Amino acid sequence: MAFYIVQFLTGLASAASLFLVASGLSIIFGVTRIVNFAHGAFYMMGAYIAFTLTEQWSGALGFWGGIVAASLVVAVIGVLVEIVLLRRIYHAPELFQLLATFGLTLMVEDLVVLTWGPSDLVGRRAPGFKGAVDFFGQVIPSYDLFLIVLGPLVLGALWLLFQRTRWGVLVRAATQDRDMVAALGVNQKWLFTSVFALGVFLAALGGALQIPRDAVHHALDLRIIVDVFVVVVIGGLGSILGAFVAAVLVSELNAFGILIFPTISIILVFAVMAVVLIVRPWGLFGRKEAPARRTPGLTIIPWRALTSLERLGAAVVLALAALLPFVGGNYALTVGAEIAIFVIFAASLHFLMAVGGLASFGHAAYFGLGAYGVAFLAKLAGLPMIACLLLGPLLGTIGAIVFGVFAVQLSGVYFAMLTLAFAQIVWSIAFQWVGVTGGDNGILGVWPEKWAGSPAHFYWLALGITALIVASLRVITFSPFGFALRAMRDSPLRSEAIGIDGKRIQWMAFVIAGTAAGIGGALFAYLKGSVFPDSLGISLSVDALVMVLLGGIETVSGAIIGAIVYKALSIWLVSQTDWSKLVLGIFIVLIVVVFPKGIVGTFETLTARRRRPPSAEPAVLSAEMESAR
Template identity: 85%
Template sequence: MAFYVVQFLTGLASAASLFLVASGLSIIFGVTRIVNFAHGAFYMIGAYIAFTLTERLSGAFGFWGAIVVAAFAVALIGVLVEMVLLRRIYHAPELFQLLATFGLTLMVEDLVVLIWGPDDLVGRRAPGFKGAIDFFGQNIPSYDLFLIVLSPVVLGILWLLFQRTRWGVLVRAATQDRDMVAALGVNQKWLFTSVFAVGVFLAALGGALQIPRDAVHHAMDLRIIVDVFVVVVIGGLGSIVGAFVAAVLVSELNAFGILIFPKISIILVFLVMAVVLIVRPWGLFGRPEAPARRTPGLTVNPWRPLTSNERLAALAALVVAASLPLFAGNYALTVGSEIAIFVIFAVSLHFLMSVGGLASFGHAAYFGLGAYGVAFLAKMAGLPMIVCLLLGPLLGCMGAAVFGFFAVQLSGVYFAMLTLAFAQIVWSIAFQWVSVTGGDNGILSIWPEKWAASPSHFYWLALGVAALVTIALRVMVFSPFGYALRATRDSLLRSEAIGINAKRMQWTAFVIAGTTAGIGGALFAYLKGSVFPDNLGISLSVDALVMVLLGGVETVSGGVIGAIVYKALNIWLVSQTDLSKLVLGGFIVLIVVVFPKGIVGMLEMLAQRRRKTSPPGSPLLAKPIESAE
């Protein structure tokens, strides 16, 4: 019995940091509507700065002072980030904000290693809370008890702040209706900045308070952000009480999950989240989300199929690509195969995002499932390569069918978070179910058969499949299905009023995209000769998002161009610099701020501008183009 009580208390103590970070994320979202992916990064910087300060300053005052100073310092960094970056993208679509803050996270990960080194840092114990308390023969660290008391105290302070101060009233008003608050003469800029500072302060405090419990390391940002997403989604974005309740719930699930289901402890939390989202899509304490706003600057030109000249150009490009083995070496061909595979991956997500309007943050799950599908078939069933390639993607298809069914019940940020969570479930299964998946060691030696073994043959195979997939998806964009899917993206109300079952359309699109991603994954398994949990990890999902955005979401061929440019750049960067994450993160931020339309979108815009200035343009055609810009 005593053991379970201690386990319960440990859970409560873990909830403290989670609550601090989650409440910060929630407050920021409530007012600015930004889901701050970089919140984990601020948490991590808080821990690192607190570590350095506690090492320098001595005594109890030094320790606790260092914690508070660290949190304030990070809040200051937050203010800087808000003023320099976020102010430029408040009116961008939610997806862009998530992505920009993700880029920031990548940059921070490299910067932290640059400053503090790659090794884990073990911090000092907290003065006054060094010992443990005996509880019927079980030890409870006294620092845990301190944390248990701390979170309700913070909750109380936040409550007072929001209920009893003028600032709090403004924040609550802005959470309900930003535009109204602005119309009443409140300086919105500074309100947003201050809210962001408070949110970041809480995250950094959460990180700083972790140092007596856990080592500080440079991957703690991603670990906490996934948990925090789960917490705010269960509790309801924008609700502090919700963050508190959900932080306790998640921490207890973790604490007891390990005892009851040691193999699937991670999954338990995500299952609870999935159930909550389906029963109450806006979380336990949240309010239903307002419909996503359309961005005024991003007017869309109606799409059209390629003209016959453009088709010839595309064919010529394909022929040039196919002639690569005539003059390139083996390394270039392997890179070429990888790029072709990522084209498949990117166009599958692009189809879902641009036509369906559904931004999946966990698309790698289906890519990875396709890869594992091949691995199972090849290693366990010993099937020939061609059969594996045909059947392997079906695992991605099945995964997409199951998860997609739940995911399409939601939209916007919640859809993004749920897909992310599902990807994490799949990842943790691959990671934890060692007897089947090999866990972290993966499944090795999946080599192509002789007919596809040479780099040039495999390259042709990958290129051919990529071309087929791209053509097939393009045909679908301009099929009746594609039209109807776009219709559900543009107006749910109208599409429902003309007999379209939007959820079924979206589900179908999700399955198509998942299966296509699975095809890419299947080829990837043969290219690398192995499968690892990383093949369905978050960073791969984000790679896909970046490729799509880089190419341009609101174009038809953005996926292809984005994948080629991004993947080539990525491979080149990794070979050139140790700070690839820093460069890549900066690159992402740059795209979001400077080229929100992506490469293809930019080219289209330039082409139009040229057409507009050329005199013989018919007035009927020229006019829509003018206003589309």
């Protein structure tokens, strides 16, 4: 019994740091509606800066002074980020804000390696808490007991701040309806800045307090951000008490899951997240939000049919791409095949987002399932390559069929978070079901047959399938089904009033997008000759979002251009510099600021303005204002 009590207390100690980070993210999202993917980066910066201050400045600041000073330094950095970058894009679509914070994350990952090196750093013990307490033969670190006490104290301080101060009242009001708060004359800019500063301070404090418990390394950001998303969703967006309860729940599931359910311990947390989203989308302690008001720039421009000249241009580009084997070497052909595969992946997500209005944060699940489907059929069943390519993606289709039933019942950020939960469940199964998937070792030896084994032949295969998938998605978009899907996206109530079964239409779109992604994953398995759980991971899902948003979600060919630019730039930077993430992150942030509609979207907007006669401006502006209403 003593062992289980100690395990429970260890879980509570972990919950304290997780609560600090999650409460910061919950506050930031609740008020600003920014899906701050860089929150994990601020946590990591807090740990690194705290390590430096407690090691090199311990004489001047002391250990605890270094912890607080590190959190304040990161908070100031957060304020600068909010003023210089995020304040410029508050009126941009929410997903572009995600793109900007993802770019920041890439930059921070390389900056910490450049500053502190790639090796893990081990911090010193906290003064006064270096020993341990004996509990019926079991040892409890005294620092864990300190964290257990600290968590409720921080919760109480935050409760007083939000319940007993005017600033706290404004923050709680903005969490429920920020437009109404603005209508009352509150300066939203400085309210957002102060909220962001507090959220970043809490994240940095959570990271700084972990240095006596864990080694500091440059992968801390991605490790913590997934758990933080889970906590925020379970507890409820904007709820501090919810973040505390959910942090305890998640930490205890992690602590006891490895003991009671060792083969599915990782799955438990994401299963709970999925159940909460399905039963109570706004979380255990959250409240239903006021209906979102549409702002200019969010209306997706209807896709139009290609003109004869544009069809000719597309055919010429495809023909030129098919000539690559005659002028490029094997490396260029391998890179070209990989880019073509990611065009399929990005186009499938673009179809779901642009036509269906459904932003998925877990689209890699179906890409990875398609890859695993091919690996199972090729290695376990010994089927030929053509059969594997035809049947393997069906595993992605099955996943989309099952998950889509639940996902389409939600909308907005709740839909996105449920897709993330499902994707993480699939990733956890692949990671822990070692007997079937190989776990972290993956499935090796998934090579194409002789007829597709040369780089040139495989490139032509990938290019042909890519062209077929992109064309098929476009045909579906302009079919009666596509028009019904867009009607549901633009006006669910009117669509249902005229007899459109909106949920069924959205579910079918979800399945179509999942199947297309599965086809891309099947090709990817043959390209790499192996399949690993990373093909299902959150980082790959974010890559797909980046490709779509870089190209432009309001465009026809945005996903294609975005995938080509992002993937080609990523591969080229890796071969040219050790700081590829830093350069790529800067590029992404510049694109968001300079081209808020994406590369293709900005080009089309400029072209349309040049072609528009001056007399048409008032009519167009009136139409845009009416659309915004």
